[in-house]
Amino acid sequence: MPHSASSPKGRPGRPRSAAADRAILDATRAALVDLGWGKLTMGDVAARAGVAKTTLYRRWANKNELVVDAVAVLFDELELPDLGCLQADIEGVVRQFGALLARPETKTALMAVVAESTTDDALRERIRSAIVDRQKRLVVLGRERAQQRGELPPDVPGPEGALAAARTAGLIFDLIAGAIVHRTLVTAEPVDAEWAHRLSTVLLQGLGGLD
Amino acid sequence: MPHSASSPKGRPGRPRSAAADRAILDATRAALVDLGWGKLTMGDVAARAGVAKTTLYRRWANKNELVVDAVAVLFDELELPDLGCLQADIEGVVRQFGALLARPETKTALMAVVAESTTDDALRERIRSAIVDRQKRLVVLGRERAQQRGELPPDVPGPEGALAAARTAGLIFDLIAGAIVHRTLVTAEPVDAEWAHRLSTVLLQGLGGLD
Amino acid sequence: MPHSASSPKGRPGRPRSAAADRAILDATRAALVDLGWGKLTMGDVAARAGVAKTTLYRRWANKNELVVDAVAVLFDELELPDLGCLQADIEGVVRQFGALLARPETKTALMAVVAESTTDDALRERIRSAIVDRQKRLVVLGRERAQQRGELPPDVPGPEGALAAARTAGLIFDLIAGAIVHRTLVTAEPVDAEWAHRLSTVLLQGLGGLD
Amino acid sequence: MPHSASSPKGRPGRPRSAAADRAILDATRAALVDLGWGKLTMGDVAARAGVAKTTLYRRWANKNELVVDAVAVLFDELELPDLGCLQADIEGVVRQFGALLARPETKTALMAVVAESTTDDALRERIRSAIVDRQKRLVVLGRERAQQRGELPPDVPGPEGALAAARTAGLIFDLIAGAIVHRTLVTAEPVDAEWAHRLSTVLLQGLGGLD
DNA sequence: TACTAAGCGAGACGGTACGTCCGGTCTTTTG
DNA sequence: CAAAAGACCGGACGTACCGTCTCGCTTAGTA
Numbered sequence: 001m002p003h004s005a006s007s008p009k010g011r012p013g014r015p016r017s018a019a020a021d022r023a024i025l026d027a028t029r030a031a032l033v034d035l036g037w038g039k040l041t042m043g044d045v046a047a048r049a050g051v052a053k054t055t056l057y058r059r060w061a062n063k064n065e066l067v068v069d070a071v072a073v074l075f076d077e078l079e080l081p082d083l084g085c086l087q088a089d090i091e092g093v094v095r096q097f098g099a100l101l102a103r104p105e106t107k108t109a110l111m112a113v114v115a116e117s118t119t120d121d122a123l124r125e126r127i128r129s130a131i132v133d134r135q136k137r138l139v140v141l142g143r144e145r146a147q148q149r150g151e152l153p154p155d156v157p158g159p160e161g162a163l164a165a166a167r168t169a170g171l172i173f174d175l176i177a178g179a180i181v182h183r184t185l186v187t188a189e190p191v192d193a194e195w196a197h198r199l200s201t202v203l204l205q206g207l208g209g210l211d
Numbered sequence: 212m213p214h215s216a217s218s219p220k221g222r223p224g225r226p227r228s229a230a231a232d233r234a235i236l237d238a239t240r241a242a243l244v245d246l247g248w249g250k251l252t253m254g255d256v257a258a259r260a261g262v263a264k265t266t267l268y269r270r271w272a273n274k275n276e277l278v279v280d281a282v283a284v285l286f287d288e289l290e291l292p293d294l295g296c297l298q299a300d301i302e303g304v305v306r307q308f309g310a311l312l313a314r315p316e317t318k319t320a321l322m323a324v325v326a327e328s329t330t331d332d333a334l335r336e337r338i339r340s341a342i343v344d345r346q347k348r349l350v351v352l353g354r355e356r357a358q359q360r361g362e363l364p365p366d367v368p369g370p371e372g373a374l375a376a377a378r379t380a381g382l383i384f385d386l387i388a389g390a391i392v393h394r395t396l397v398t399a400e401p402v403d404a405e406w407a408h409r410l411s412t413v414l415l416q417g418l419g420g421l422d
Numbered sequence: 423m424p425h426s427a428s429s430p431k432g433r434p435g436r437p438r439s440a441a442a443d444r445a446i447l448d449a450t451r452a453a454l455v456d457l458g459w460g461k462l463t464m465g466d467v468a469a470r471a472g473v474a475k476t477t478l479y480r481r482w483a484n485k486n487e488l489v490v491d492a493v494a495v496l497f498d499e500l501e502l503p504d505l506g507c508l509q510a511d512i513e514g515v516v517r518q519f520g521a522l523l524a525r526p527e528t529k530t531a532l533m534a535v536v537a538e539s540t541t542d543d544a545l546r547e548r549i550r551s552a553i554v555d556r557q558k559r560l561v562v563l564g565r566e567r568a569q570q571r572g573e574l575p576p577d578v579p580g581p582e583g584a585l586a587a588a589r590t591a592g593l594i595f596d597l598i599a600g601a602i603v604h605r606t607l608v609t610a611e612p613v614d615a616e617w618a619h620r621l622s623t624v625l626l627q628g629l630g631g632l633d
Numbered sequence: 634m635p636h637s638a639s640s641p642k643g644r645p646g647r648p649r650s651a652a653a654d655r656a657i658l659d660a661t662r663a664a665l666v667d668l669g670w671g672k673l674t675m676g677d678v679a680a681r682a683g684v685a686k687t688t689l690y691r692r693w694a695n696k697n698e699l700v701v702d703a704v705a706v707l708f709d710e711l712e713l714p715d716l717g718c719l720q721a722d723i724e725g726v727v728r729q730f731g732a733l734l735a736r737p738e739t740k741t742a743l744m745a746v747v748a749e750s751t752t753d754d755a756l757r758e759r760i761r762s763a764i765v766d767r768q769k770r771l772v773v774l775g776r777e778r779a780q781q782r783g784e785l786p787p788d789v790p791g792p793e794g795a796l797a798a799a800r801t802a803g804l805i806f807d808l809i810a811g812a813i814v815h816r817t818l819v820t821a822e823p824v825d826a827e828w829a830h831r832l833s834t835v836l837l838q839g840l841g842g843l844d
Numbered sequence: 845t846a847c848t849a850a851g852c853g854a855g856a857c858g859g860t861a862c863g864t865c866c867g868g869t870c871t872t873t874t875g
Numbered sequence: 876c877a878a879a880a881g882a883c884c885g886g887a888c889g890t891a892c893c894g895t896c897t898c899g900c901t902t903a904g905t906a
Binding site for chain 2: 860861862863864867870871872873874
């Protein structure tokens with residue numbers, strides 16, 4: 001998602017190199033792994049990508065924008081495979097997310113980007129739209145599937161029902177994502193099958209208590 | 212915790228100024244609030260503290276060490292007030308932690324420090340010992356209190372019982388801290404009384420399901 | 423004479439700014455007059471030149487190199503005007519050199535640079551090639567003119583004659599330059615017409631005594 | 634000549650260590666040889682002397698004062714031995730001065746101190762009184778001896794005679810000292826017996842031509 | 845086929861902060 | 876008191892990046 005002129009067609013002049021785009025994003029992720037956010041430099045990314053610094057700045061306004069774009073795509077690989085029952089589905093996605101965060105590139109990328117966002121509202125917004133909100137779909141999808149299977153009661157109809165559903169989805173998202181992130185980055189212990197099972201057990205059991 | 216020579220007594224030469232220590236740490240926290248990690252500069256901290264840059268470097272080897280030390284103390288204020296029942300205790304600590312993270316200084320500090328730690332093992336260890344582990348005591352204490360009240364069954368005696376208890380404490384810590392951090396820093400919505408209540412409800416209900 | 427890549431043609435990238443070169447050298451001379459070698463700082467020179475400090479360091483490796491280059495050109499203005507007879511020629515060049523060293527920029531520059539060279543062989547070589555050797559031409563030229571006028575006997579032919587001529591030229595150069603420098607910088611009295619006359623008289627008279 | 638309190642006797646308190654004085658001056662000369670003026674640091678001198686920096690500053694107000702004092706004594710060893718005739722006397726003192734300046738400590742010291750003086754009038758005055766003027770006695774003494782031997786005519790009596798004598802002495806001093814210094818420090822070739830002989834020849838022959 | 849507009853590599857540019865070093869002062873304890 | 880030790884402030888050092896700029900050259904589409 002480099003910030004280019006809008007009309008991709010018929011613009012005069014030499015077109016941007018798609019290969020450069022790819023090389024830059026790959027180089028950014030590689031540099032992030034090797035160096036972390038703080039030590040990553042635009043010059044180094046350019047050199048890794050075999051590209052001039054100008055080519056970076058023609059596409060992204062600054063380091064933040066570039067890194068967020070380079071990182072966002074990493075989180076798109078999460079899926080909710082249908083494993084037959086809600087608990088299995090939850091465990092599956094927990095393990096997936098845990099595995100994702102176990103990779104140094106994603107770990108570094110996520111934390112760096114979130115940290116930088118604490119004092120940069122525009123960046124925070126970009127992160128939310130590019131990364132976080134795209135994953136909430138997993139919670140919504142899992143809930144729908146469970147309702148179809150009869151494991152969860154259907155939504156209360158009407159606006160207050162929808163509101164309650166949204167609130168619960170938000171809580172679950174914070175719980176799952178937060179627990180995984182905390183275990184990975186702060187506690188620094190692995191998200192293994194056993195831990196995923198215990199987490200999903202607590203969640204399922206606990207959610208019953210929310211009216 | 213500046214890295215000073217060990218023997219505080221009878222060393223020859225002019226002793227380090229304790230006032231400078233304090234001024235520097237205060238200035239660091241203030242700068243962190245105003246500027247965030249990335250923009251914070253040693254020169255600025257020195258100027259705020261009314262101190263020469265050399266005085267900073269005499270005490271801390273670099274920015275990371277200084278900021279971690281400046282930040283660590285902020286998390287010591289968390290307590291577990293006895294509110295009569297386990298749910299109230301949990302809600303209380305959740306709200307406390309939420310309020311703590313709502314302050315810009317703590318929010319910025321925590322994330323910055325954690326992010327930096329993803330590529331710096333020494334820093335990660337320093338964080339864990341200086342910040343994280345000191346808060347696990349809250350979970351342990353809450354559990355003991357609830358057992359005394361009869362709200363939770365006593366620990367199974369023997370080593371495997373202790374192990375199970377430790378594992379559960381770890382899960383709870385990740386769940387509570389993770390959810391609060393995630394809500395505050397990623398979802399960017401407040402930890403209010405209502406959310407704290409829902410979280411504690413899920414937790415209490417869910418914990419019953421673990422064996 | 424900034425230390426740049428050799429080929430001035432067809433090099434890729436933005437070319438060095440010639441205006442910056444000039445501004446820096448001018449600023450260096452000005453700073454040298456105002457502050458002297460010891461107090462001269464690269465930051466100050468950069469500020470006077472309206473240039474970033476990096477631009478200085480891109481061209482010169484350090485203060486010494488910069489100042490020598492800035493100073494060297496000052497000594498190129500010396501000439502040997504044909505005043506009709508040898509004594510007048512000598513007096514002319516003595517007065518010229520005296521006037522040159524009377525200017526604070528040249529005085530400061532020369533001494534500073536020579537002093538620094540006493541412990542820096544590379545610097546000494548740079549000075550000799552950039553400043554000193556270029557002035558020996560005056561002695562050689564004056565001798566040739568006087569021989570054409572018949573005021574001095576022609577060189578003895580053969581290698582030993584050339585050697586003797588070179589030795590004498592060296593002695594004369596040390597005598598003239600040394601006396602002027604010493605009077606200006608150590609004795610700190612002016613090189614006026616009368617002193618120039620007395621010096622040239624001693625020299626002319628004295629040179630007759632060499633074989 | 635450290636700037637000490639005036640009364641050396643009966644002062645209360647612990648007396649200054651004379652050993653420290655000597656150690657400091659020796660260390661200063663040594664440091665000057667090793668490092669040159671520019672790189673010489675007070676801390677280094679103190680360390681070499683096995684003395685605290687405070688002890689330096691208690692005796693000398695700053696680097697300049699210390700170095701000039703350390704250097705001045707070096708030039709006191711010049712003498713004018715009576716070799717029987719004027720030319721031999723001159724050659725003798727030329728060789729002596731040449732040998733003196735061949736030593737790195739004197740070479741460095743003299744130039745450094747002179748260079749620093751070009752922008753510091755107080756320092757220049759201190760140098761003149763401590764170093765230069767003390768050597769003019771050699772010229773005056775040589776002249777007197779030659780007059781007693783009948784090699785030079787006696788001074789013209791009266792004030793204008795004295796003035797002329799002083800002027801000539803000044804010229805000779807500038808010529809001799811200047812030529813030696815220039816050859817040693819700029820031309821960077823040795824003052825050997827042959828060169829000394831040629832210099833004295835030119836001088837003696839040339840001086841006959843004055844009035 | 846030439847023209848034109850933009851992309852591109854290279855690298856200079858003005859800034860800003862880094863972490864180090866030194867000058868000269870101040871504050872301790874020890875003699 | 877002096878001396879040794881060393882902390883202190885101030886300020887310059889030379890380096891590293893940032894994000895911008897100016898070159899000469901390449902690569903399209905349009906005339």
